Amino acid sequence: MAKSLIGQLVPLVILFIFLGALGFIGYHIYLSAAKIQETATERMGKKNVVFTKDGVRVGVKEIENEQYVDKTQSWVVKAWNLSGQAIEDKR
Incomplete structure (x- = not known):
């Protein structure tokens, strides 16, 4: 019974770790984009x-x-002045 419970929880734990990693990466992408926008707006x-x-x-x-x-x-x-010089040159 305990083996089947652990067998069911392992994929769930892996899923939560995967979603957490995606959230962490997405958050840092958002921070980078906001910083780039702020710098571009300032420039x-x-x-x-x-x-x-x-x-x-x-x-x-x-x-x-x-x-x-x-x-x-x-x-x-x-x-x-240039037009005056041109007139004098013609004389």
Whole structure:
């Protein structure tokens, strides 16, 4: 009687050990995936990309008006100077 009871319990114990091992592996896979997601979100946030429930929102780096005017003005001045040199070269 005792042998048949032990014979029935061994497969059950093996099943519980197997399920426990699968649960342990699954839990660590979940932790790794969460860590990867957190790192990716942090890195993308530094590049002004934010994940929301509606999708992905891409932010534009703000540029101050003064910087914008300075850059635009420098290109206009360069173009003006180059056009003036071209006119002088033709004379």
